[in-house]
Amino acid sequence: MGILEGLNPQQKRAVTAPPGAVLVLAGPGSGKTRVLTHRVAYLIRHREVAPWHIMAVTFTNKAAREMRDRVVELLGGSLDGLTIGTFHATCARILRREADRWYATADYVIYDRDDQEKVVKQALQRLNLDDAKFPPRMMVKLIGRAKNELITPQLYRAGAYVEEVAGRVYAEYQALMKKSNALDFDDLLMQLVLVLDAEPTVMKKYQRRYQHILVDEFQDTNTAQYALLKRLAAEHGNLFCVGDEDQSIYRFRGADWRNVRRFREDYPESETILLEQNYRSTQIILDAAQGVIRPNPHRTHKALFTERRAGARITVHEAYNEDEEAEFVVNTILRMIGASGRPQRAKPGDFAIMYRTNAQSRRIEEAFVRAGMSYRLVGATRFYARREVRDVIAYLRAVHNPDDLVSLLRIINVPPRGIGAKTVAALRDWAEQAGASLGAAIAGMAEGSTSGPGMPPPVAGRASRAVSRFADLLAGWVARSETTPVADLMDLILEESGYRDRLHDGSPEGEERWDNVLELRNVASEYPETTLSEFLEQVALVSEVDNLTEELTAPTLLTLHAAKGLEFPVVFIVGLEDGILPHRRSWDDPEQMAEERRLLYVGITRAMDRLYLLHCFRRSAWGDAELGRPSRFLDDLPPALIAGAGEHLDRRVGRRAHRDRLLPGLARPAQAERRAVLAPAGPSFETGQRVQHSVFGEGVVIESEPADGDEIITVAFEELGLKRLLASVAKLEAIGEG
DNA sequence: AACAAACGGCTTTTT
DNA sequence: GCCGTTTGTT
Numbered sequence: 001m002g003i004l005e006g007l008n009p010q011q012k013r014a015v016t017a018p019p020g021a022v023l024v025l026a027g028p029g030s031g032k033t034r035v036l037t038h039r040v041a042y043l044i045r046h047r048e049v050a051p052w053h054i055m056a057v058t059f060t061n062k063a064a065r066e067m068r069d070r071v072v073e074l075l076g077g078s079l080d081g082l083t084i085g086t087f088h089a090t091c092a093r094i095l096r097r098e099a100d101r102w103y104a105t106a107d108y109v110i111y112d113r114d115d116q117e118k119v120v121k122q123a124l125q126r127l128n129l130d131d132a133k134f135p136p137r138m139m140v141k142l143i144g145r146a147k148n149e150l151i152t153p154q155l156y157r158a159g160a161y162v163e164e165v166a167g168r169v170y171a172e173y174q175a176l177m178k179k180s181n182a183l184d185f186d187d188l189l190m191q192l193v194l195v196l197d198a199e200p201t202v203m204k205k206y207q208r209r210y211q212h213i214l215v216d217e218f219q220d221t222n223t224a225q226y227a228l229l230k231r232l233a234a235e236h237g238n239l240f241c242v243g244d245e246d247q248s249i250y251r252f253r254g255a256d257w258r259n260v261r262r263f264r265e266d267y268p269e270s271e272t273i274l275l276e277q278n279y280r281s282t283q284i285i286l287d288a289a290q291g292v293i294r295p296n297p298h299r300t301h302k303a304l305f306t307e308r309r310a311g312a313r314i315t316v317h318e319a320y321n322e323d324e325e326a327e328f329v330v331n332t333i334l335r336m337i338g339a340s341g342r343p344q345r346a347k348p349g350d351f352a353i354m355y356r357t358n359a360q361s362r363r364i365e366e367a368f369v370r371a372g373m374s375y376r377l378v379g380a381t382r383f384y385a386r387r388e389v390r391d392v393i394a395y396l397r398a399v400h401n402p403d404d405l406v407s408l409l410r411i412i413n414v415p416p417r418g419i420g421a422k423t424v425a426a427l428r429d430w431a432e433q434a435g436a437s438l439g440a441a442i443a444g445m446a447e448g449s450t451s452g453p454g455m456p457p458p459v460a461g462r463a464s465r466a467v468s469r470f471a472d473l474l475a476g477w478v479a480r481s482e483t484t485p486v487a488d489l490m491d492l493i494l495e496e497s498g499y500r501d502r503l504h505d506g507s508p509e510g511e512e513r514w515d516n517v518l519e520l521r522n523v524a525s526e527y528p529e530t531t532l533s534e535f536l537e538q539v540a541l542v543s544e545v546d547n548l549t550e551e552l553t554a555p556t557l558l559t560l561h562a563a564k565g566l567e568f569p570v571v572f573i574v575g576l577e578d579g580i581l582p583h584r585r586s587w588d589d590p591e592q593m594a595e596e597r598r599l600l601y602v603g604i605t606r607a608m609d610r611l612y613l614l615h616c617f618r619r620s621a622w623g624d625a626e627l628g629r630p631s632r633f634l635d636d637l638p639p640a641l642i643a644g645a646g647e648h649l650d651r652r653v654g655r656r657a658h659r660d661r662l663l664p665g666l667a668r669p670a671q672a673e674r675r676a677v678l679a680p681a682g683p684s685f686e687t688g689q690r691v692q693h694s695v696f697g698e699g700v701v702i703e704s705e706p707a708d709g710d711e712i713i714t715v716a717f718e719e720l721g722l723k724r725l726l727a728s729v730a731k732l733e734a735i736g737e738g
Numbered sequence: 739a740a741c742a743a744a745c746g747g748c749t750t751t752t753t
Numbered sequence: 754g755c756c757g758t759t760t761g762t763t
């Protein structure tokens with residue numbers, strides 16, 4: 001009976017609900033995922049369902065991994081055949097298995113948005129359309145939107161002129177994808193639905209296999225995903241969906257929280273269960289969150305409650321600008337970590353700083369660096385988006401799938417090997433005429449090859465020799481790719497292609513890039529058994545957020561989107577200004593504004609004990625400073641929940657007061673003052689003084705300059721070289737004369 | 739063909 | 754204020 005232990009009555013009811021359609025609408029921190037995992041365990045243990053017959057889908061790999069671990073923990077032992085994974089990974093695997101039913105082969109590659117744009121550019125070129133007039137980004141967006149709605153190029157109907165063009169580009173794009181043996185993210189879903197519809201035997205096969213389907217974060221499903229679920233569940237109707245309409249924040253990728261309503265219409269017999277008890281936050285934080293979300297229309301009201309005490313009130317703070325905002329965050333963290341004597345004092349890993357856009361992370365990072373404090377950044381300049389990483393992956397893809405045009409074009413002359421634009425164009429024409437892919441045509445030019453188009457290559461002399469050399473290289477890698485572990489194959493490619501020497505040019509940037517390449521190699525060497533195909537799939541479908549390590553030893557910086565599903569004792573949300581949150585791109589669309597509100601709701605409900613909401617008086621955008629207007633969402637916080645009431649009791653007044661301040665001649669009023677409060681005169685350091693820093697180790701003070709009532713010192717550390725630190729913040733200890 | 743310098747567009751959010 | 758692309762130079 002261990003499976004039902006420790007569950008509250010609502011949770012128990014959800015876990016043990018009879019098979020059939022079940023909708024669990026759950027508030028934040030209510031143990032949603034717990035209910036899902038216990039349900040899986042319950043089906044296996046008490047309903048005697050074979051693990052083989054269960055499919056549980058989520059949106060992130062992290063959630064999937066957690067779920068699997070917890071099911072294993074509940075039941076003990078391995079659960080062979082249990083399918084737990086993300087929508088995309090699950091679809092990718094089925095498509096690979098059924099590849100012969102459908103246009104691609106099992107070797108297909110997955111294109112991300114960057115690759116998609118390149119394909120669109122190709123398509124525009126072939127259609128003689130100007131890519132300045134029809135921005136590839138927009139085309140990608142329109143194509144993606146169509147795919148999320150299961151609209152094929154044949155079904156695509158235009159309303160506006162751009163869409164008419166988009167329709168043609170879409171058709172050409174799809175033809176190119178097919179030629180390249182490539183699928184984009186949206187294809188993974190749409191193509192699978194198309195296969196199921198076109199092949200009744202395949203449909204039957206998976207309907208029989210997956211007798212019970214469970215979905216987490218159901219509010220984030222798009223039309224294609226919902227269609228897939230409906231098809232798989234069509235025979236038995238065992239569809240168990242868990243979600244929270246108020247946490248739907250992925251509209252931009254087609255998510256439609258109205259699927260929750262559709263579900264109720266499609267399964268009128270379904271049972272709806274609410275989970276309203278929150279196990280995470282204080283009542284004050286919950287009340288604040290509800291204040292923010294309440295104005296949204298069409299919600300299923302949930303009365304969130306907790307058995308925790310009211311807790312500390314929320315701090316709303318106006319900083320002068322981004323730097324002061326960041327400093328407020330860092331200083332507050334340092335204060336809370338340093339506050340000795342308290343029963344439980346905060347640990348660095350207890351803190352999270354959340355923002356609307358990745359661009360906002362930089363100023364916060366800088367403040368942490370100034371303070372000599374380490375931090376953990378999620379996302380931002382994404383590892384897999386770095387040029388060198390993409391280059392190496394392109395090499396691997398080109399080896400794996402010779403038809404992958406985007407990858408081939410990326411590496412054909414990187415590092416420079418004498419195959420210029422003209423040569424490439426000639427080769428492409430040649431391949432086109434012979435009805436072969438560029439990769440196949442080039443392969444025909446390798447030494448001793450008998451394949452290739454039955455025509456002489458269109459290039460001669462130096463260019464011809466260069467292409468042949470490249471073809472030989474490729475052929476050599478392809479020959480070894482079947483039997484060589486991925487990491488070794490990478491070594492071979494890096495060496496023989498000259499890519500390693502190119503990065504290793506002695507410059508610090510080169511070193512950094514090389515480190516990134518090595519990191520990618522590490523990923524590969526961690527799983528020596530992984531095939532090239534599996535490795536490439538993993539690289540395409542696993543995001544960095546998924547790689548978040550569990551043990552937290554430093555404050556976490558992340559976007560509000562990335563924060564979903566996580567919790568932290570202390571949360572700072574920065575940049576709460578109109579134009580940022582809500583983002584200015586959302587102003588003209590009520591649906592989008594509702595989503596911005598949900599985004600803030602998600603952020604607030606990540607906090608367990610303490611919540612800080614920050615906004616700036618001035619914010620610089622692309623260089624010049626603008627005046628920030630406090631976010632309209634702040635108006636919806638019940639004033640009684642806000643600490644230091646005077647300043648922010650009535651936000652309307654606050655906003656009017658703010659407008660009154662928009663007068664000329666306004667010099668930085670609060671800055672010096674605030675520094676004085678936040679940074680009381682610290683110890684002062686002299687040149688030559690030896691110091692000890694908690695993170696950087698030992699060093700010698702090189703320079704000291706006063707700054708706004710504080711002191712900026714430059715220290716030469718033995719290990720790390722020169723660092724500039726703010727004396728009041730840096731936690732330096734003098735250790736005798738040097 | 740390879741590099742340096744100027745230019746322009748851009749910021750939501752992610753599988 | 755950054756990044757990638759285009760343009761000009763050798």
